Amino acid sequence: MDALDKHVIKTALETLRAAGGTGVKKSALLDQIDLAAGTPTTDEQREAAFSLMRDRGWITFYMEPIWHDQRWTLTERGLTALEGM
């Protein structure tokens, strides 16, 4: 992971930490990844960053009961990873 990737991932994890247990929608998280990268990213780049966090067990989702949207939150593991960054 280079410095820019790390910065992007850290920003995404910080975003989830701020949102707490409520979490954010995936599209919003991808937007945040795009912003954090500085220059516009491709769908593949955004998805790659998202998959990295998901596959390492740093983020998880739940079904929001009112609108039935998937909302992503930070896991205990993700928090530990964030604190180590």
Add this chain to the structure above:
Amino acid sequence: MEPLEKTRTDAWGEDLPEKIRWDCYDLCKGLPWPKGVIDQLEAIGIADGRLPSRSAWYRFLSRMRKADAARRIDRIAQSVAEAQAVADRHGIKAAVFVETLKTLAIDKAMGGDDKAATQLAAAAATIWDRAQKEEELRLRNAAQATKDAALALAREKFEAAERRESAAKAALGDTKLTDEAKIAKMKEIFG
């Protein structure tokens, strides 16, 4: 959050006040270069000699996008706190409703509109208040109906007692009846 790299002090936009810098970014980020951006920058008050070159503008945008990501994190934290404060102010205890307020606030803040987030949370709280008042009114009406029914029953009992009393008085005052007949009549009246 720490910026990824140091920004040159002579980079375009660094000498602008922070508010103007954010105005430049917020108002111009979706506009085409050069026409839309230059027109908008001039409207903001950036003088002709201080307009950026194309590469300076894109470097500025790149820096500001990263700063925008950090700004959104702050907005999310503020919105969550504000939604919780609104819930506390309105005495909202239901966890689902508090969570819904936070969801609305976060989604709006992620869209870059933190004022709308607060307004939405406040609007939702007002709806909650209204719903609570309507529920209170419904319960009060139901209690009143029960009270009315109890009163009607008491009145009915009272009127029956009055009727029995009048019948007893009439029987006692009737000189044609013998004492045995009066006792029999009383037993009939009072059961």
